[in-house]
Amino acid sequence: MKKIINDPNQVVQDMVDGLVAAFPKTMKKVEGTLVIARSDAPVSNKVGLVSGGGSGHEPAHAGYVGKGMLDAAVCGEVFTSPTPDQVFEAIKAVDGGAGVFLVIKNYTGDVLNFEMAAELAEAEGIQVEKVVVNDDVAVEDSSFTTGRRGIAGTVFVHKIAGAKAESGASLEEVKAVAEKVVGNVRSMGMALTPCIVPAAGEPSFKLDNDEMEIGIGIHGEPGINRTQIDSADAIATALTEKVLEDHDFSGEVAVMINGLGATPEMELFIVNKKVQEILADKGISVYKTFVGEYMTSLEMAGCSVSLLKLDDELKELLDAESGAPAFRM
């Protein structure tokens, strides 16, 4: 394991300190926790937006803390959802009297821990609403199982719900727009290499030199299909087709080509080339494209493609200013 760290069991603490030290005007640490909040939190009469999850997805989620985006991010251990007490601290830190909205990625752990925190907050009289993001089309959608995972599309929820909250919208309105984003965003990912959780010290799976995994999550877990490595065009086509099959994207979309951690940006642009060609062929017009690392999986090499179908409201909110260091417009 080659990592620039101090103690494998201290990486999250060290990271949180380093993050707050980098952006002291934008964010602060809630003392005694691993919660990062907007420096001016709580903003009175504004809905507070809280997200988070395991660490290792940087810049998600703490890099999205800032005016017009998240009010707080809860940093769990690496790939391990944060505990209810931590989420509860975040809720308290951002409650400005207009209620708190939770953006949860659909993992059993995240859902359970955030739900328990919501119960604690409601018991103290804080109004809490939530949305569960499940954009990963690699996983079959079924109400009898855990359902689909939340991956890179979550960042669109942060951005758009964050802009809505910043505009002074009510908790119900923030929830409505967040649900609209969740209903209209789909993603799919692939990986060339696994990653190593610092405390584990070993990769969680092995891939041969000519293999890749299609339908990968963002927690170092194996993908849904293992195949021979293919060309960038073939990869882009496989991911995009699967996303397009799952939802009607006719009209205008936002595109996110997300790197999982170790993929050179050059490769993301090569993927983007093909994705844009496919969309143009289908007559889908692209309003805005995001290429870069938005939701990573430590040093995994690979990428995901996300599409978000837009309407006028979503476009306006997507374009709104953001003070989050990892998502400037």
Add this chain to the structure above:
Amino acid sequence: MKKIINDPNQVVQDMVDGLVAAFPKTMKKVEGTLVIARSDAPVSNKVGLVSGGGSGHEPAHAGYVGKGMLDAAVCGEVFTSPTPDQVFEAIKAVDGGAGVFLVIKNYTGDVLNFEMAAELAEAEGIQVEKVVVNDDVAVEDSSFTTGRRGIAGTVFVHKIAGAKAESGASLEEVKAVAEKVVGNVRSMGMALTPCIVPAAGEPSFKLDNDEMEIGIGIHGEPGINRTQIDSADAIATALTEKVLEDHDFSGEVAVMINGLGATPEMELFIVNKKVQEILADKGISVYKTFVGEYMTSLEMAGCSVSLLKLDDELKELLDAESGAPAFRM
């Protein structure tokens, strides 16, 4: 070699197309070249800012094309400086009548190719000035040799000279402020792993599992010193001390913790924690911190630390708006 590409000999072409497709409102390709220019280039009566170099450093340099930063970036083959004809095309594409300013990283190839292009441009009556960035303190400074390399600190030159040019400054004024930045910026890098040039298919050097290279460049070349892997704190200290020894940074500085391609952002923040502690200990105050991938070396794992000593002019220009996708303020 595991890469998401089509043809190893087409990566730059594919990347350039994918980049322009991602940001069509901001940039355009100069037809028949691998030059990316601001969509509204040439801007009349504005000094045109041109940079570039080998590809593989993404988002450098093309990601810095946009209002308030570069007018054009020339994309050479991977790690190979672009040819004079390409640089000349860039100069012509951004010449708005106020002259063109070249930001060159100090590598023999870049210097020679850009110089020859400048000669071609001057022969056609375009006024050209240049600055050569040499921020890498890992390399000894000597006028008898090639001198120091230009690495991540170059991005500060792009930002600040770009803002100056955008403000309507003359070619001489742009040159003066660019030289001020070059005089006040220092960097040093390290790597945990080498990287693979697509057309080569093999890493250019090997590192054992417990080894790292200190004083690495950004072209996959070996570093200056090979040592045992150390803690993030020790690495941050080694890099920062070397940078601090080389220049008087008392007063206010900008900090850049730059990832070389495969290093998780988490690790960059861990490094940042220690860098900020060291600076605080020395009484150096930090005006602004940048953490992320700004000047990469394909999928190399590692980081560099850059410091830029600021004055009021530099602060204002650093803070100025930028429309470049990879450097939003």
Add this chain to the structure above:
Amino acid sequence: MEFNVADMIEWFNKANEKIQENKAYLTSLDQPIGDGDHGINMARGFQEVAGKLSENDYTDISAILKEVAMTLLAKVGGASGPLYGTVFLKMSMTLKGRDVVDGTAFTKGLEDALAGVKQRGKAETGEKTLVDVWQAVVEYFQAGNITADGLVEVAARAKERTKDMVATKGRAAYFKEKSKGHIDPGSASSYLVFEALADVMKEKH
């Protein structure tokens, strides 16, 4: 059977030992069908539980269980944190005010724990989760005639049975048919918890 305050503390100390010893094993079970952190999560939580229990004095079984629950909730994270937290919180509520419990009371505690974890996880038996082990153990206690060896055998068999199941809850569910052939990590940690309980029962003889 009959447990007093010291037995309860002993239970969690032994559980902690077993979890620490099996940290790498639990993590390895979580790698092919999960995210490879179950051992790390459980070891972090139980380490803290053992620490907490050694620092304080307890006169009440329910207080111990509540301490365990709150510590696991705050330290484990992931899916298993709230699930194990719920299990011991429910037991604590059922056994409120007692400084000693007999088989009947303990069985009631286990029943309520199982109901709680099923509700929290929206899971039933057969979904390849720790519910499978808890269900088997609850049924064994309900049948009466409880022995240490019997308990270990029942828990072990239930754990082994998860191997052939297709997961429909938790991360393993993403792998659908491919989740077959792997023991569920949460069932393996629950097995260790009951093995620890059996050890305490044995020592009492």
Add this chain to the structure above:
Amino acid sequence: MEFNVADMIEWFNKANEKIQENKAYLTSLDQPIGDGDHGINMARGFQEVAGKLSENDYTDISAILKEVAMTLLAKVGGASGPLYGTVFLKMSMTLKGRDVVDGTAFTKGLEDALAGVKQRGKAETGEKTLVDVWQAVVEYFQAGNITADGLVEVAARAKERTKDMVATKGRAAYFKEKSKGHIDPGSASSYLVFEALADVMKEKH
């Protein structure tokens, strides 16, 4: 010696063959003390040179050299592109208007090429660059009595001598003392260019 238009074309065709054959070798020389692209750069450039020369008709040696120079300039990139471009551009200027060159004229062409590349690269001999090979070859031509074998020997020795030098120009200079023990890649490619020239000379006998 005497070269006509066909000989010149033959020179660059042979040079191209040798560079393609040695692409991996040149790159491997550039890895320990450079950025591992010299073979890739040179192969890309000379491939294009051979293509260009086969497409057009030439009646003038200088035109051939100019075509070579401009093609290398536009295709090689890196440090070697402008350097090799300069070399052949200078030769082209010196040999302007000729359809055949004798030893004296060719020597003058080499001298001007060397002067040009020294100026462009701000390099002198002994700095572990291709200048070392060009200098040795120029001196050999200046001494007269030129044979194919003699040329190859002189170029090979000059190339080998770079091995023990400490680089002070180009990327290798970053490695200071550590650059010792490695042949300079640019010297190796220049050696191949002169080996190709010697092959042409041999064929003429």
